[in-house]
Amino acid sequence: MKFQDYKQYLSPALAKTTDLVIRSGKGCYVTDVNGDSYLDFVQGIAVNALGHSHPAIVKAICEQAGNIIHASFNLVNYESTLELAERLAKITPGDLNQVFFSNGGAEANDGAMKLAKAYTRRSSIIAFKGSFHGRTIGASSVTGSNSKYRKYYEPLMGGVYFTAFPSKDQCPEGYGADQRAEYCLAELQRLFSYIASPDTVAAIIMEVVQGEGGYVVPDKKFVQAIRDICTQHGILLILDEIQTGYGRTGKMFACEHFDVAPDILTLGKAIAGGLPMSAVIASPEIMSEWHPGMHGTTFGGSPVAAAAANAVLDEFEKSDLLNNCRLQGAYLLKRLNELKEKYPFISDVRGLGLMLAAEFSNEDGSPAPEIWAKVKKICFENKLLTLNCGVYGNGMRFATPLNVTREDLNKGLDIFEYALKSV
Ligand SMILES: Cc1ncc(COP(=O)(O)O)c(C=O)c1O
Numbered sequence: 001m002k003f004q005d006y007k008q009y010l011s012p013a014l015a016k017t018t019d020l021v022i023r024s025g026k027g028c029y030v031t032d033v034n035g036d037s038y039l040d041f042v043q044g045i046a047v048n049a050l051g052h053s054h055p056a057i058v059k060a061i062c063e064q065a066g067n068i069i070h071a072s073f074n075l076v077n078y079e080s081t082l083e084l085a086e087r088l089a090k091i092t093p094g095d096l097n098q099v100f101f102s103n104g105g106a107e108a109n110d111g112a113m114k115l116a117k118a119y120t121r122r123s124s125i126i127a128f129k130g131s132f133h134g135r136t137i138g139a140s141s142v143t144g145s146n147s148k149y150r151k152y153y154e155p156l157m158g159g160v161y162f163t164a165f166p167s168k169d170q171c172p173e174g175y176g177a178d179q180r181a182e183y184c185l186a187e188l189q190r191l192f193s194y195i196a197s198p199d200t201v202a203a204i205i206m207e208v209v210q211g212e213g214g215y216v217v218p219d220k221k222f223v224q225a226i227r228d229i230c231t232q233h234g235i236l237l238i239l240d241e242i243q244t245g246y247g248r249t250g251k252m253f254a255c256e257h258f259d260v261a262p263d264i265l266t267l268g269k270a271i272a273g274g275l276p277m278s279a280v281i282a283s284p285e286i287m288s289e290w291h292p293g294m295h296g297t298t299f300g301g302s303p304v305a306a307a308a309a310n311a312v313l314d315e316f317e318k319s320d321l322l323n324n325c326r327l328q329g330a331y332l333l334k335r336l337n338e339l340k341e342k343y344p345f346i347s348d349v350r351g352l353g354l355m356l357a358a359e360f361s362n363e364d365g366s367p368a369p370e371i372w373a374k375v376k377k378i379c380f381e382n383k384l385l386t387l388n389c390g391v392y393g394n395g396m397r398f399a400t401p402l403n404v405t406r407e408d409l410n411k412g413l414d415i416f417e418y419a420l421k422s423v
Contacts, residue, residue, distance in 0.1 A: 001033050002019075010339070017339070018380065019082060020032050021033045024053070025052025026052055027051040027403075028400065028409070030052060030385070033231070034324045039383060039385065041385060041386055042397075043401055044327055044395075045387065046269055046270070047269045047274055048274055048401050048418055049248070049315075049321065049401060049402045049403075050273060050312065050321075050401055050402070051123070052401075054311075055272065056311045056314065057273035063307065064080055064307035064308075069304055072298055073297075073301030078306065079303075080303045080309075081301045081306040083306070083310055084101075084313075086268075087308070091283075091313070092281050093351045094262075095285075096376060097281075097283060098281065098282060098284050098287040099279050099280070100280040100290070100295065101279050102300040103277060103278060104278055105139075106135050106136040106139035106140075107134075107139075107278060108278035108279060109133045109205065109240055110136050110139055112203070112280050113138055113202070115280060115282060115287070116203035117202045118289045118290055120202040120234065121370075122161070122200050123158075123202065123337045124161065124197070124201045125160050125161075125201070125202060125204075126161050126163060126196065126235075127141075127162055127163075128163060128165040128206055129164055129170055130144060130145050130167055130169070130170060130216060131144050131165065131206070131240075132145040132213055133240055137157060139242075141160045142157075164183070164187045165184060165218065166211070166218045166219060166222050167180075169214075169391065171337060177219040180219065181221050181225070182216075185223060185225050198233035199234070200232065200237070201233065203263075205240060206237070206238070206240065207240045207243065208239055208241070208258060208260075209249060210225055211242075211355070211389070214357060214359070214390035215351040215389060217352055224260055237381075238262060238263070238265075239255050240399070241253050242266055243355070245269075246269070246376065247325050248402070249351075249355050250322060253265070254352065263283070265279075265282070266280055268271070272309040272312065273311060274308070275304065275308045275309075277309060319403065324402060324404070325354045328404050328405075328409055329355075332400075333356055336349040336398075337349050339417060343420045345362070345368055347360065347362075355397075356396065356398045357389055357395045357397045358398075359394055359395045360372040360375070360394045369388075369392055369393040372393070372394050374396070375396065376419075378422050379419045382419070384412050396416075
């Protein structure tokens with residue numbers, strides 16, 4: 001089977017980065033219909049914390065599917081979903097003890113914004129430039145990582161204001177982490193003074209580490225100041241941990257690195273081992289303003305996705321996934337920094353845990369997506385799957401499974417270095 005023969009039946013809107021037709025996957029690898037295996041450093045866009053088709057997840061899905069697949073969580077309850085809600089309440093920070101299940105990240109962020117508006121009775125939302133929160137009209141409205149995600153869709157949701165995130169690209173040249181944090185906090189104060197009075201703002205929505213925007217890690221003081229500003233003005237802090245959550249950064253939730261807890265947390269991606277599932281999690285007090293019928297879903301809370309999600313959490317409890325993520329992440333960071341010293345077109349290496357990116361720039365410091373495109377092509381020819389990030393598409397993200405072995409990391413890095421040498 002060839003993708004080209006079927007392409008005519010698919011909308012071109014999905015920006016496919018390969019023509020591969022995949023038949024199976026195991027751990028770090030996928031195998032296509034021709035029997036060619038690829039080392040997968042994308043893992044379904046940072047989804048598969050345990051790699052492809054982990055036996056415990058497959059078993060949980062098969063067993064649950066044999067019992068019941070769908071009767072709608074609107075109508076009935078399922079053991080697996082109830083158990084998952086309790087487990088999520090227990091592992092999430094602060095008093096985030098009530099869960100609303102949905103199916104994808106964008107949907108969860110839409111839900112979180114509805115909840116914030118319902119609780120505060122305020123209308124505005126503040127988001128950050130460089131952020132990615134998804135593709136629905138609501139989530140696109142607070143997405144500022146690329147103008148192409150918004151083009152032709154205006155007017156989007158009203159009452160959304162963007163402010164600066166402390167990334168290199170959004171701050172004056174030469175600023176260090178401290179200065180960037182101060183600059184962005186001053187920008188937010190200016191937004192409050194000139195445009196959006198803080199007492200009209202329902203929520204600030206933020207990825208603690210920007211994902212699609214380039215794996216940008218802000219200064220701890222910045223995140224803590226945003227938390228304080230929210231508390232001071234009665235604004236709810238929505239942390240979108242759809243990509244950063246579930247151990248990706250070496251802690252179960254990235255906000256733990258910053259000693260900050262949100263008012264509303266959104267989760268997705270890794271939560272159900274590759275099945276579509278997401279969650280909006282908040283305190284009982286905040287959830288109490290979301291009265292029955294104010295939000296809903298046909299598929300959300302699927303018992304099969306929940307069974308897979310419980311299997312994922314079992315693995316977090318049984319095996320030392322977080323430790324492996326920290327160990328292998330530190331090794332990967334070290335190797336990437338060594339490559340940066342050797343290859344001047346790698347201008348930056350950044351991230352946390354196994355959420356790491358290498359950025360490609362020209363000699364004059366301008367973004368070099370064309371160099372990255374060549375590297376990516378050579379990686380692919382040598383059977384390594386990679387993905388870009390950043391507004392200029394000049395970052396390469398590494399999103400291996402959290403249980404990745406040193407051997408697979410080295411194998412991928414060898415291919416990566418071969419590609420760097422070749423360009
Ligand atoms: C931080 C973040 N939020 C939201 C989304 C949207 O998730 P989905 O594609 O499942 O709607 C993504 C997807 O990449 C993401 O990285």
